[in-house]
Amino acid sequence: MKIAILGCGVAGLSAALELRRNGVEVTLFDKSRGVGGRMSTRYAGAWEFDHGAQYFTVQDPDFRAEIEAAIDAGIVSRWNAKALYLKTGSLTADTGRDRYVGQPRMNSLPKYWAEGLDVHLGRRVTCARRTDSWSLKFENGPAVSGFDGVISTLPPAQAEVILPTGFSKLAAVTSAQMHVCFCLMVGLSAPINPGWDTLRVKDLPIDWIAINNAKPGRSQDVGTILVHSESGWSDQHVDADRDWVQDVMLKSASALLGLPLQNAPHIALHRWLYASNKTSPETPCLKGDGFVVAGDWCLGGRVQGAWLSGRAAARTFL
Numbered sequence: 001m002k003i004a005i006l007g008c009g010v011a012g013l014s015a016a017l018e019l020r021r022n023g024v025e026v027t028l029f030d031k032s033r034g035v036g037g038r039m040s041t042r043y044a045g046a047w048e049f050d051h052g053a054q055y056f057t058v059q060d061p062d063f064r065a066e067i068e069a070a071i072d073a074g075i076v077s078r079w080n081a082k083a084l085y086l087k088t089g090s091l092t093a094d095t096g097r098d099r100y101v102g103q104p105r106m107n108s109l110p111k112y113w114a115e116g117l118d119v120h121l122g123r124r125v126t127c128a129r130r131t132d133s134w135s136l137k138f139e140n141g142p143a144v145s146g147f148d149g150v151i152s153t154l155p156p157a158q159a160e161v162i163l164p165t166g167f168s169k170l171a172a173v174t175s176a177q178m179h180v181c182f183c184l185m186v187g188l189s190a191p192i193n194p195g196w197d198t199l200r201v202k203d204l205p206i207d208w209i210a211i212n213n214a215k216p217g218r219s220q221d222v223g224t225i226l227v228h229s230e231s232g233w234s235d236q237h238v239d240a241d242r243d244w245v246q247d248v249m250l251k252s253a254s255a256l257l258g259l260p261l262q263n264a265p266h267i268a269l270h271r272w273l274y275a276s277n278k279t280s281p282e283t284p285c286l287k288g289d290g291f292v293v294a295g296d297w298c299l300g301g302r303v304q305g306a307w308l309s310g311r312a313a314a315r316t317f318l
Ligand SMILES: Cc1cc2nc3c(=O)[nH]c(=O)nc-3n(C[C@H](O)[C@H](O)[C@H](O)COP(=O)(O)OP(=O)(O)OC[C@H]3O[C@@H](n4cnc5c(N)ncnc54)[C@H](O)[C@@H]3O)c2cc1C
Pocket: 006, 007, 008, 009, 010, 011, 012, 029, 030, 031, 032, 035, 036, 037, 038, 039, 051, 052, 053, 054, 055, 056, 057, 123, 124, 125, 126, 153, 154, 155, 158, 162, 181, 183, 228, 272, 274, 275, 276, 294, 295, 296, 297, 301, 302, 303, 304, 306
């Protein structure tokens, strides 16, 4: 059996590994230049920022086994972050499950999973059609055919445009929606320690600040701060002027940190159009006839959900 997997984020890689373990030939395609999708790292001169997933938690026993193998391989570490929550003026501990991160950077884990897989990067899929076998068309480059099945792990709005005609679960894909998130990356000349590693905040344009350089295995030569915008505010300002968005976020974060971030040697803003779940079918994956749709948005909207969804999609072919 030959299966094509669209998307090389956590869900696509999880699907690929499950199929490969069971002797199935897999080929992966992603529009980006690297693997990892939203579990990603932005490189900017001396600075590196985990500008997508900040950390992940583990509840499922099979996912735990996978993560423990990555810990043994030195690719994942537990992050004993000093985490605080600021709400209506009072600061409390931001308690929760154990946090894990890829090391030395978040994309170390998807890169590790992708080792030895047949991955084709820079290939944006535009259409999937079935005749004798499944064939895929791309924005650039030749079409590819000969697949017995296809798994899409694209966010719903991106999956919708490439679905085969008559896909039986179309309504579930079109009704799934995702929040926008702006990610502000601030690079400093030295590491910073404001007395906490993460600060979750409420009722502001921003809802998260992380001291990236406080994560295990990160460079201690420079300082790196990561700020995320709040989801409702982000949706409302999706098309707003980027300089204005950056300015609002910088002012908010500067006030919370007590530091004039506007003077930092490196400042950059990234917009994630499809960052987190707004509405979800809450099912592991959506199976059509030889075409399966998966991704974090099907199941919980986090790294673990993506991994479980990808594996569920793979199992529909086994
Ligand atoms: C800002 C932010 C913060 C987050 N924080 C956390 C967190 O703290 N903890 C947590 O657990 N999760 C977090 N998440 C969510 C986590 O990153 C995702 O749940 C997970 O990475 C999703 O994996 P996926 O494989 O389902 O999707 P993706 O990672 O989005 O993978 C989809 C892939 O499809 C590719 N693609 C899209 N269209 C096409 C096309 N037409 N052709 C080919 N390829 C295409 C994309 O390039 C991408 O690589 C965060 C996400 C964001 C954006």
